[in-house]
Amino acid sequence: MSNEKVRVFDTTLRDGEQSPGVTVTPDQKVQIAIKLDELGVDAIEAGFPIVSAGEMRAIKEIANKGLKAEVCGLARATVADIDAAIKCDLKYVHTFIATSDIHMQYKLKMTPDQVLQRAVRAVEHAKKHGLAVEFSAEDATRSDRAFLLKVFRAVTEAGADRIDIPDTVGYRTPDYMAQIVTEVREATKLPVSVHCHNDFGLAVANAIAGVNAGAACAHVTINGLGERAGNASLEEFVMALGILYNKRHNINTQMIYETSRFVSNTMGIIVQPNKAIIGENAFGHESGIHTHGVINNPLTYEPIAPELVGRKRWLMAGKHAGAHGIRAMLGEFGINPTEDQLHLIVEKQKEIADRGKSISTSELLSIAGEVMHNPQFEEKFKLYDFQIFTGMHTIPTAVIRLSAEGKELIASETGVGPVDAALKAIQKIAGDVASVKIREYRLGSISGGSDAQAEVSVKVEDRNGNVVSAKKANQDIVVASVEAMMDAINKVLLKRVLDSKG
Structure with a gap:
């Protein structure tokens, strides 16, 4: 040739x-x-x-x-x-x-x-x-x-x-x-x-x-x-x-x-999740058989190393997940359950998955926290309050008040809509400690009618390539979005603390 x-x-x-x-x-x-x-x-x-x-x-x-x-x-x-x-x-x-x-x-x-x-x-x-x-x-x-x-x-x-x-x-x-x-x-x-x-x-x-x-x-x-x-x-x-x-x-x-x-x-064109090389799922694994293989040797279920194209491998909780995968996911956050605790965590997350719901990283960590009574999950960032200003002739503006280790922080941002403004304000206020980009934002409903609850899923990535997903539901889309973003950032910080110790 x-x-x-x-x-x-x-x-x-x-x-x-x-x-x-x-x-x-x-x-x-x-x-x-x-x-x-x-x-x-x-x-x-x-x-x-x-x-x-x-x-x-x-x-x-x-x-x-x-x-x-x-x-x-x-x-x-x-x-x-x-x-x-x-x-x-x-x-x-x-x-x-x-x-x-x-x-x-x-x-x-x-x-x-x-x-x-x-x-x-x-x-x-x-x-x-x-x-x-x-x-x-x-x-x-x-x-x-x-x-x-x-x-x-x-x-x-x-x-x-x-x-x-x-x-x-x-x-x-x-x-x-x-x-x-x-x-x-x-x-x-x-x-x-x-x-x-x-x-x-x-x-x-x-x-x-x-x-x-x-x-x-x-x-x-x-x-x-x-x-x-x-x-x-x-x-x-x-x-x-x-x-x-x-x-x-x-x-x-x-x-x-x-x-x-x-x-x-x-x-403004979203890449399909299963797109080769660059789709979100291209280096993601849920099946217990697959995760077990990948943990032992990535070549079992990956033709190339994700780092070759600027990616990172990630594991997913869910109905098909096994103990090896769940242990590996928790291990990334410095969480090491006993065999009995691990079994209980796996079963609890499968019960949720059997109801047709995906399991975010944040939800898995919350399940682990409940089972293990682990104080490690204390939030670094806490939401005090936020206000949204919007209207037909007003640029959507959000003012966010957070606390970080007892210190109050305030930031405001404008956006193309109230959700965009609120999430930008959170990213701005948390930028020095948790510099994250939103990789994915999804909006769905979990009940019908005019009082339907909105379910918001977000996936964020920090500067080190750590990816965390979180999900929240509320009748107010902005509230659900803010809570999901805060949850994701707190879990990213948990991972970063572990990385700094390593």
Whole structure:
């Protein structure tokens, strides 16, 4: 196999932003670009310059940011689009036109000859202005193969630097991708990229098949964001590439999870819990059989160490949990029950789980505290009071009063809503002692009617990667949220005390 590193072309800021419901500000685009550059991607598709003035402003700022990655802009095969890219100070353009019969007939309403001419003129115009050019034949994998190769040869002669093969609707298989990459490489002698969509769940497999067939580059997105079912996921592609195929790349894998979370929070798209590599459950274990194995040797049920992608392993209480897992969870907090106490703790938490309820870390510790009569659970932070100010013409503001080791502390914060304001105020006031980030916030109801009780679950992570979950119920959503957050922070502090002693 070739020793050359596989090129990672990230299109989170272009194809990823085209995910339904996603819009980011120019400033947010710049911040994401910086994160991607720190992650080590080779190229950043910063956006589609022609779409808006704000898009052009963001792309221009990214282009002039001095990033290590190449910065690219998307352009249809038109002079206007390419000129817009030039105005953004870009040195690299990704230009495209569709080549499949269905696109030419129903979208472009152009003949194959017209498409060919448009493609060549676009490449010539870009090269005349000194741009590096990557040319994509949109819907390449549903195009007539002879016509597709004709277009690729023509743009190669016109000066294109790279050729991209998009599987625009995720329609093809790994075998097909390998075949088409081989033919395009032979026809053009240029570096080939693959751009795979996930409509049949094959995007990563197709991208890897393309690379194994000689493609030099894959277009990917953080968290697999993109149109419809999304694009090939950067984290899955990179980890499979390195671990399963022993191919090299420039990605700092230990930054994968941090980057994933940043993009998820900024773009407002939650990552599914069972998503490979970066899903919350990717390194979580509940089953007694699994936890027993993982405790003895993590490789029994984990293909890679979580630290490799910036994660930590975590164990979950619940119906399937066994004594080994529960003992290990409690041990992380310095709690060592006797065999009889452990048996009772396991049974009590299973009784709750059998009622269809998940068991938070905080609840497990409370059960242990009751069984063991353990004074270790005394709260470090206590809530005195809080007030919320909100209304149609008022920015939601929270004022929180806490005590920490007898000292009263007060903080206020604004937010997008009363819950957001309250949780921000708690994080602010507890910042020096318990610097935590909210990893997950869930709201549910446990009774019906207008007086329904709200059940709030929060999962927080401290700067050391310790993760704690807590759950509270109350008729007032804000009260439930504040109590759950306070409970989670107190349990994080319990863990931190143990870490400091170790």
